Amino acid sequence: MNNLSTFIPRRSPLNPQVEAVRLILGVKLSETHTRCLELLIRRRMDFFKLPYDSYLQLLKVDPEEQNLLRRDLTVNMTFFFRHPEHFDFLDDTLPVLLEQKRRSEKVSIVSVGCSIGCEPFSIAMAVSLAGLAERVKITAFDIDLKSLERAKSGKPFADFRLSNKPTAKLWVNLALKQGYMYESDAYHNLEFFQVSDTIRQMVSFMPLDILQEPPPEPADFLFCSNVLMHLDNSRVLEVFPQLYASVVPGGYILISPDESSAVRAVIAIPSDPGLPESIIQKYN
Numbered sequence: 001m002n003n004l005s006t007f008i009p010r011r012s013p014l015n016p017q018v019e020a021v022r023l024i025l026g027v028k029l030s031e032t033h034t035r036c037l038e039l040l041i042r043r044r045m046d047f048f049k050l051p052y053d054s055y056l057q058l059l060k061v062d063p064e065e066q067n068l069l070r071r072d073l074t075v076n077m078t079f080f081f082r083h084p085e086h087f088d089f090l091d092d093t094l095p096v097l098l099e100q101k102r103r104s105e106k107v108s109i110v111s112v113g114c115s116i117g118c119e120p121f122s123i124a125m126a127v128s129l130a131g132l133a134e135r136v137k138i139t140a141f142d143i144d145l146k147s148l149e150r151a152k153s154g155k156p157f158a159d160f161r162l163s164n165k166p167t168a169k170l171w172v173n174l175a176l177k178q179g180y181m182y183e184s185d186a187y188h189n190l191e192f193f194q195v196s197d198t199i200r201q202m203v204s205f206m207p208l209d210i211l212q213e214p215p216p217e218p219a220d221f222l223f224c225s226n227v228l229m230h231l232d233n234s235r236v237l238e239v240f241p242q243l244y245a246s247v248v249p250g251g252y253i254l255i256s257p258d259e260s261s262a263v264r265a266v267i268a269i270p271s272d273p274g275l276p277e278s279i280i281q282k283y284n
C-alpha cells in the first residue's frame, strides 16, 4: 500500500525503449503518459507474442499500429480524480442539492465519455467518503464498447491512473484509507490496484454516442470532461445544447479545465464568477 499512497515514480521516465517508440509516434509525453506508453507497449508485445525488438520493427512499418497507440495515449486517456477541483465541488454541493430533494429522491450523477471507468469510480468514492452513497445514482456512458467492457470487468488498474496532482493525492489517499481502492498483483512491475466491489457496484455503464443522442438520464451533475475537446466546433455547437437540455434546472455540467476556455468560446456562455470556469450551472 505504501507504494501507491506515496506516489513516488520508481521507473525512469526516459526508458530508452519507450523513447524509441515515442520517436516513431512523434508525440510529446508527460511523465504519466510515458508510463502509460510503457504499459501499452508491454500489452501489445504480449498481444503479438513478440519480444521488444520485433515489436519495434512491426511498429515502424505499421501505421495502424501507430494509430492505435496514439489513440490510446490521447482519446481514451483517463485518470482517477483527474480534476480534483470537480470532486471538491461535488463534495460541497451535493449536500445542498440533497437538502432540496425529498428523502426518497436520489441525486443523479452522469459521466459522459467515461472511458474505462476512472471518472465514475472516482465519483462513487467521493460520494461514499461523504457518507452519501445511498442518496445518489451514478450512470456512465461511452461510445467505445471496449472501454465499457474494461470498466465493467473488475480488472485492476495501473498506478499511473491515479492522478498525481497534489490536490488529487488527498482524494486518492482518503479512498485508499477507506479500502475503496487497494493494491493487487503487479503486472510487469507497473503497480496494479483494484477498485472495491462496493464502489464498482455503484456505477451503471451504458453505451451512448453523444453525437447521435443525449444522455437518457436527467442529470443533477453531468461530468463530460475531455470529450468535447476531441470534437470540432460545429459538433460542439450541436452536442452541447443537448447535454445542457439533459441537466435538471439548477444542475451542473463539469468539463475539463483544459478545454473550458475553448468550449466556452464556442458555446458563448460566459463564466459564472461564483464557479470555476470548467463548471457550468443550468439556471432555472
Ligand SMILES: C[S@@+](CC[C@H](N)C(=O)[O-])C[C@H]1O[C@@H](n2cnc3c(N)ncnc32)[C@H](O)[C@@H]1O
Binding pocket: 074, 075, 076, 077, 078, 079, 082, 112, 113, 114, 115, 116, 118, 119, 141, 142, 143, 144, 147, 208, 209, 210, 211, 224, 225, 226, 227, 230, 256
Ligand atoms: C479522453 S477520454 C475522457 C475520459 C474521462 N471523461 C476523463 O476525463 O478522464 C474521452 C472519452 O470520450 C469518449 N467519446 C468520444 N466520443 C464520444 C461520443 N461521441 N459519445 C460518447 N463518448 C465519446 C471516448 O471513447 C473516450 O473514452
